[in-house]
Amino acid sequence: MEITLDKHAANEASVKIKLEEADYQSKVDAKIKDYAKKATIKGFRPGKAPFGMVKNLYGTSVLLEEINGILSKSLNDYLKEQEFEVLGDPLPLEEDSQSIDWKKQKEFEFEYKIGFVDKINVNLDQKFDAKNYTVELSDKEVDVALDNIKKQYGKMTNPEESGENDFLYGDLKADDGSYEETLSLPLKDMDGRSVKKFLGVKKGDSISFDPSKAIKGDLAEALNIAKEDAEKLQGNFTFTVQNINRTEEATLDQELFDKVFGPNQVSTEAEFLKKIKTILTENYQKEVTVYNEEQLKESLIKNHPLDLPEDFLKEWLVRANEGKFSKEDVEKEFPAYANQLSWSLLSNQIAKENEIKAEHEDVLEKTKAMIREQLASSGMGSQMEENMDMFLQNYLQGNEGKNYMQMLTAVQNEKVLNFVREQVKPKEEKIGVEKFKELLEN
Structure with missing residues (x-):
């Protein structure tokens, strides 16, 4: 067996492995003999088929198996001896296997591409940009978290008239009849001028507006609808109120303390x-x-x-x-x-x-x-x-x-x-x- 290394770049190389018949034949023959002892072939008692017949039937597959095992072990052992760090796995040249005549050839040559890095030197005495x-x-972050907790644990009510931060549940229809949807309209997401139309309204009231201009930010996210539907919300629409939903913030008392952190964890x-x-x-x-x-x-x-x-x-x-x-x-x-x-x-x-x-x-x-x-x-x-x-x-x-x-x-x-x-x-x-x-x- 002959193994050679050709570094054709600073970080890439090829490894060639040449095998002669002496490198593999004894192992192949031993494996075929083992097959012959167990093989069941028509016309012969189990294990009594001629060696030549068994070799003809299984020789090529055994040869492939043994050579692949020799190549894998030899290549891995060889690369472990090198000073450089091999990256990934060696890549066999695909054309090698396609050109081999497994029945006639006695000598074989295989080539692998490898990638590597040379010895890595670490210097921790340098200036580090970290x-x-x-x-x-x-207090701002705590106040925001507190507001969210009070809303999360608050009580849902349905007032007679709408106010700031309410959600209006109802029917949204395009005046030209091209779109109709029942949804929840969050007043907190509306701009200052448009929201005035929706304050003080009652069940059954209808309001005309342009959703694409009235609602700030992402329409699909604000109304919880598909993006393709949100793209249709331009022009004159009418919203008819079915219900008014309001969350009354929870009171800072022992009941809330226990709900959030468990019984008797905090008391003030x-x-x-x-x-x-x-x-x-x-x-x-x-x-x-x-x-x-x-x-x-x-x-x-x-x-x-x-x-x-x-x-x-x-x-x-x-x-x-x-x-x-x-x-x-x-x-x-x-x-x-x-x-x-x-x-x-x-x-x-x-x-x-x-x-x-x-x-x-x-x-x-x-x-x-x-x-x-x-x-x-x-x-x-x-x-x-x-x-x-x-x-x-x-x-x-x-x-x-x-x-x-x-x-x-x-x-x-x-x-x-x-x-x-x-x-x-x-x-x-x-x-x-x-x-x-x-x-x-x-």
């Missing part, structure tokens, strides 16, 4: 507001933490640009996904894939250099935390701890063991990010919610 943000809530308005702010801060901080991590990753990638074999990787992605993704799909998604691949390569290198490992216990604790969060959000918190072992086992053994490997990778990446953060010490900065939203938009 900050570690902490969110601070203002001050405690209620404090708990709202605490929960909001925790939720926003989770989002900010994810943002901080992504910025740190981006800075690490920016400081360590990797020369990825783009053409090879795009071809590999198309072929590996067996037609699930077209070349156009891969081209569109490749920047995000390349970014994630760069982070993965850098993360693995940092872990290797600094002996950072994800331990089994780390995986268990991270998975438990995830399960607790999911169960708590679905209202099943009371069942949590007593059934935790069952939940844990079901999840980690699910998806043919892939869930465990994903959690293992997540733990290692988390440890690597913590290590990088400790080394580069990004500047701490406190920001408000509005500033955080601006950062997300940019």
Whole structure:
């Protein structure tokens, strides 16, 4: 057997493997002899058919099977010995297999394309363009959340006359008869001039207006109708009121406190507001933490640009996904894939250099935390701890063991990010919610 490597680019190469008859024939003969002992062929007792006949029947398939096994092992062993990092999987030249005469040839040559990156050097002493943000809530965010809670837990009423923020339920008809729909009209979504027509109206009243001009924002979203229907709402329409719906905000009393946070969790308005702010801060901080991590990753990638074999990787992605993704799909998604691949390569290198490992216990604790969060959000918190072992086992053994490997990778990446953060010490900065939203938009 002869294996040769030809680097024809900084990050792409071809590997050629030449096989002679001595490399495979003994294994092929042994396999055929084994077949002969078990084969049932018409005219012969089981296991008594001549070797030549069995070879004629099964020889080509056995040859293919043995050569593929030799190629796979030899190629993998050879690539493991190289100093560079192989990306994706080796791609066999398709024309090789098409030109082979499996019945007559004794010597074979196979060629594979590979993509790789040379040794990755990580330098954490550079300047990193990343900050570690902490969110601070203002009274505005708490007031908005409080208003939403009071409306969510409020009581629905049907007043005689409409007022601001009411919903008018009724029939919307185009004056030319081209459109008719029964729907709910939210007065809060109407502009200041148009809404005046709808204040003080009663059941049975009819109002003429142009929905496309009167309603602010997205018509389909405001009226809860299909986009194609919303496009028809231009011109003169008449709305006839069937009912008036109003939500009377809940009162800040013990009944509301218990509904929102459970019995006897808070007992005063001050405690209620404090708990709202605490929960909001925790939720926003989770989002900010994810943002901080992504910025740190981006800075690490920016400081360590990797020369990825783009053409090879795009071809590999198309072929590996067996037609699930077209070349156009891969081209569109490749920047995000390349970014994630760069982070993965850098993360693995940092872990290797600094002996950072994800331990089994780390995986268990991270998975438990995830399960607790999911169960708590679905209202099943009371069942949590007593059934935790069952939940844990079901999840980690699910998806043919892939869930465990994903959690293992997540733990290692988390440890690597913590290590990088400790080394580069990004500047701490406190920001408000509005500033955080601006950062997300940019």
